[in-house]
Amino acid sequence: MSLWNASRDGTLMGSCPICGNKLIGDTEKGEEVCPTCGYVTYAPADQGPEWKAMDLEEKNKRVRVGAPTTLALHDLGLSTEISRTMRDSHGRSLDPAMRAATERMRKWQSRARTSTSEERGLSNVLAKINELCQTLNLPDNVAQTAAQIYRNSAKMKVAKSKSILGMTAATVYLACRKCGVSRTLKEVARAAGMEKGNVARYFRLVLKEVEKEYVPPPSVEKYISKLINTAKIDPKVEHLALTLSRKTVDSRISSGKAPAGLAAAYVYLSSVLIGAHLPQREIAEFAEVTEVTVRNRCREILDDYVIRQEFGQPS
DNA sequence: ATGGTTTTTACTGCGTC
DNA sequence: GACGCGGTAAAAACCAT
Numbered sequence: 001m002s003l004w005n006a007s008r009d010g011t012l013m014g015s016c017p018i019c020g021n022k023l024i025g026d027t028e029k030g031e032e033v034c035p036t037c038g039y040v041t042y043a044p045a046d047q048g049p050e051w052k053a054m055d056l057e058e059k060n061k062r063v064r065v066g067a068p069t070t071l072a073l074h075d076l077g078l079s080t081e082i083s084r085t086m087r088d089s090h091g092r093s094l095d096p097a098m099r100a101a102t103e104r105m106r107k108w109q110s111r112a113r114t115s116t117s118e119e120r121g122l123s124n125v126l127a128k129i130n131e132l133c134q135t136l137n138l139p140d141n142v143a144q145t146a147a148q149i150y151r152n153s154a155k156m157k158v159a160k161s162k163s164i165l166g167m168t169a170a171t172v173y174l175a176c177r178k179c180g181v182s183r184t185l186k187e188v189a190r191a192a193g194m195e196k197g198n199v200a201r202y203f204r205l206v207l208k209e210v211e212k213e214y215v216p217p218p219s220v221e222k223y224i225s226k227l228i229n230t231a232k233i234d235p236k237v238e239h240l241a242l243t244l245s246r247k248t249v250d251s252r253i254s255s256g257k258a259p260a261g262l263a264a265a266y267v268y269l270s271s272v273l274i275g276a277h278l279p280q281r282e283i284a285e286f287a288e289v290t291e292v293t294v295r296n297r298c299r300e301i302l303d304d305y306v307i308r309q310e311f312g313q314p315s
Numbered sequence: 316a317t318g319g320t321t322t323t324t325a326c327t328g329c330g331t332c
Numbered sequence: 333g334a335c336g337c338g339g340t341a342a343a344a345a346c347c348a349t
Contacts, residue, residue: 197345256320256347279336290323295338 125150125159128168135191136183138176146175153210162202169194170202174211182218182226184260186288220245220254223263223287231286233267233278240270244301253300261289265297 126147133143149171153159159167169192176183189199207215221242228238245266248254254262264287271278284291 200346258322261322281336291337292324292339293322296322299338 122151122154125154125164125168128164129172132168132172132188132192136172136188138172138181138183139179142172142175142179142181145178146171149174149178149206149210153206156210158206158209162205165192165194166198166202167206168192169199170206173199173203174206174215177215177217180218180222182222184288217259220259220262220266223259224266227260227263227267227283227287231278231282233271234274234276237267237270237274237276240274241266244270248301248304253297253304257297258289258293260287261293261297262301263287264289264294265301268294269298269301 129146169188173188186196189196224241264283268283280291280294284294
């Protein structure tokens with residue numbers, strides 16, 4: 001049975017609360033997914049498998065009426081879990097021995113609630129995905145999207161005999177792109193402790209075999225906002241940078257260029273125009289590109305501007 | 316594998332504080 | 333002199349074929 005062409009049209013199809021696009025239904029588990037931003041929602045509940053892991057503790061937690069079930073856990077969040085934060089109940093971090101013990105407990109605990117080896121593997125990877133999302137400070141919807149992607153790749157046997165770490169990093173990165181959250185491949189790789197190139201390989205694989213359809217990287221505007229946030233720059237600069245970038249959007253200067261570099265250039269130019277005048281050095285550092293790249297993009301933006309001044313409005 | 320494109324590295328020169 | 337900035341050449345990385 002195919003996963004994606006089985007969309008239920010009509011009554012159940014809502015629109016995405018984030019970007020407003022029509023949601024696509026996935027009959028397997030009853031969630032609906034936004035094709036553009038990756039937002040995942042849930043259809044009405046009465047679907048057998050969801051009850052599979054019910055036991056006393058779930059009753060106590062009153063899952064059914066409480067928080068929504070989550071795709072990021074192999075049993076859709078319907079059982080107990082041991083936290084991955086590696087801190088005790090007072091918030092102190094655990095010593096290595098205790099960490100190992102906790103790790104074992106978690107493993108056994110998850111064995112206790114899973115039966116088949118596939119499910120065991122799945123829960124392992126999903127835990128890894130959550131972990132990685134946490135260290136990257138990613139919002140929940142990204143973690144869930146990543147989980148969904150991994151579920152799909154598991155079903156399609158793409159994940160078979162692949163490095164767990166690689167698959168984890170790749171799905172998380174892909175989820176970021178689907179959700180429009182600007183994390184670079186570099187950042188994801190660093191957080192996962194992998195080489196960028198390796199993550200890229202897995203990413204291409206997942207993109208080709210599972211996603212089937214190109215997911216564009218976050219827009220320059222997303223990078224601008226992120227840059228402003230992480231570097232704690234005056235929001236006024238952000239505003240100017242965004243309007244500037246919209247003026248030149250999809251004119252030839254952006255094609256094939258790293259969006260981070262362009263964003264850095266817009267932010268730099270804006271900071272100069274506004275009078276804040278941040279050094280290229282700093283902006284380049286936060287954007288994780290070099291000053292040279294910032295300069296090159298600046299020059300191109302300015303050239304583009306001059307051309308349009310001289311030859312009237314854009315082509 | 317390869318060739319074209321982009322980014323980085325490393326270095327130099329200029330003006331200003 | 334230190335700093336920010338602009339430029340360049342060559343190496344490295346990236347991407348489509």
